Amino acid sequence: MAPSQQAKSSKSARGLLTGLAVAVCLFAGLPGARAQAPAKQPPAAPQATPQTTPQAAPQAVPGFWDPRRRPERPDLSRLTVIRFLTETDYPPFNFTGADGNPAGFNVDLARALCEEIKVSCTVQMRRFETLVDALTSNRGDAIIASMAVSPQLRARVDFTDPYYRVPARFASRKDAVMPEIRPEYLEGKKVGVIAGSAHEAYLKAMFTDAELHPYPNDDALRAALRKGEVDFIFGDAISLAFWLNGTDSGDCCAFSGGPFVESRFFGEGIGIAVRKGNDVLRQALNWALFRVWEKGRYTDLWLKYFSVSPF
Numbered sequence: 255m256a257p258s259q260q261a262k263s264s265k266s267a268r269g270l271l272t273g274l275a276v277a278v279c280l281f282a283g284l285p286g287a288r289a290q291a292p293a294k295q296p297p298a299a300p301q302a303t304p305q306t307t308p309q310a311a312p313q314a315v316p317g318f319w320d321p322r323r324r325p326e327r328p329d330l331s332r333l334t335v336i337r338f339l340t341e342t343d344y345p346p347f348n349f350t351g352a353d354g355n356p357a358g359f360n361v362d363l364a365r366a367l368c369e370e371i372k373v374s375c376t377v378q379m380r381r382f383e384t385l386v387d388a389l390t391s392n393r394g395d396a397i398i399a400s401m402a403v404s405p406q407l408r409a410r411v412d413f414t415d416p417y418y419r420v421p422a423r424f425a426s427r428k429d430a431v432m433p434e435i436r437p438e439y440l441e442g443k444k445v446g447v448i449a450g451s452a453h454e455a456y457l458k459a460m461f462t463d464a465e466l467h468p469y470p471n472d473d474a475l476r477a478a479l480r481k482g483e484v485d486f487i488f489g490d491a492i493s494l495a496f497w498l499n500g501t502d503s504g505d506c507c508a509f510s511g512g513p514f515v516e517s518r519f520f521g522e523g524i525g526i527a528v529r530k531g532n533d534v535l536r537q538a539l540n541w542a543l544f545r546v547w548e549k550g551r552y553t554d555l556w557l558k559y560f561s562v563s564p565f
Contacts, residue, residue, distance in 0.1 A: 318416050318523070319547045328537040335374040336535070338364045339394035342379045346496075346559040347400045350379070359559045360398045363417070366551050370542040386410055389529060396528050396535060403522040412530055414539045416523030417552075421513030421565055422453055423491040425479060425498065428508050435486075435511030440464040446475050446484040453488050456519050472497075480506045491564035499562040513565045 340360055341348040351357030356377045368375030380388055385397045389411060403413045424435050424445075432439060441463040447454045449468035457466055467484050469475040476497060479487045487494075491513060497503050528535045546552050 318419075319544045321548070324548075325537075325541045325544050328534070328541055330371055330373070330538055332534055333371060333373050333538055335376065335395075336364075336368055336371070337393075337395045338375065338377045339385050339388055339397045339399065340364070340377055340379055341382045341385070341399040344382070344400065348379065359555060360400060362555050362558075363546070363552070364396075364398045366546050366555070367539060367542040370545045371538055386527070389527060392529075395532075396526050396539065398526050400524055401527055403525050407527070410530070411527040412532065412536055413525035413527055414536055415543065416525050417543055419515070419523040420520075421491045421515055422456065422488060422520070423494060423513055423564070424486045424488050424510045425494050425507050426486045426510040427479065427482065427506055430485065430510075431508050432510040437461045437463065440486065443486060444484040446478045446487040448472065448475060448489060451489070452519050453490075456514070456516060457488060459519075476503070480504060486510060492560075495560065495562040495564045 338361075340356060340358075343349060344358075346358055347360045348356065348358040356379050361377050364377055365375055378394060382399060385394075385399055385401070386407070388394050389397050397411070401407070403416070407413075424432075426432065437460060440461055443464055444467055445457060445461065445464045446467045446469055447457055449470060454466065454468060457464060467478065469478060472489070472493065475487050475489065478484045480503070491509075494509070498507060498509065526539055528539070543552075
């Protein structure tokens with residue numbers, strides 16, 4: 255199940271990446287059960303003519319933790335074990351490893367949080383649609399499964415602070431990459447997008463002079479770019495990153511411009527769900543998330559699972 259439908263997104267180098275994490279701290283996920291790509295409102299004022307030569311950029315790591323707002327260490331004495339629930343098959347976030355045990359970004363992050371809190375940790379894999387019921391019926395303590403925060407889910411569970419969001423980005427053929435994209439740059443350009451998606455709604459609102467070409471699914475959208483039927487496509491940056499780095503793209507294409515975020519279109523982000531009123535666990539997880547990020551372990555995990563930056 256692609257993230258565009260539902261998402262389930264060296265010491266010196268680590269310091270650089272932690273700084274980048276602060277710089278990209280405003281990402282958003284769709285208010286559905288899993289994350290959808292967000293977008294950032296581009297500046298309206300025209301700038302210099304964009305270059306068409308790709309420029310290398312350091313791998314950016316998302317983060318939402320302000321080092322000036324260090325959370326106080328909560329009382330952890332009441333926590334002895336955390337039973338995490340996660341998705342069964344949503345790589346690279348959740349999947350069954352070669353040894354038959356749960357694996358993936360979410361799983362490794364859950365284990366890092368337990369190490370920080372210094373409690374035992376279990377991870378149980380379940381079908382995504384059963385996770386909330388399992389949590390509310392006390393068959394687990396927390397859900398870490400790329401679950402997007404939404405008003406509907408907030409009525410049933412509480413969430414930690416976001417631990418990632420999914421940006422939206424443009425992709426183009428490699429011979430037409432733009433390091434920056436603004437509405438005026440795409441005037442008259444053919445832009446492919448999934449019909450009925452938040453990405454299409456965003457383009458209609460913000461890129462009014464582009465020529466939009468809606469497609470029914472990701473396969474059709476990406477094929478259109480490969481064949482040169484459109485100049486750009488716009489969608490979920492995590493899904494696009496894996497396509498660009500995989501064999502299906504035929505090394506045809508690359509990201510153009512940077513990430514776009516807009517919570518009005520794409521929601522609140524991805525959090526860890528706990529039972530309603532379980533503030534002890536929620537606060538412990540928020541503290542541990544900050545600590546894992548502060549120590550650079552979040553950066554390490556992100557770089558392990560995302561070889562092409564969605565940001």
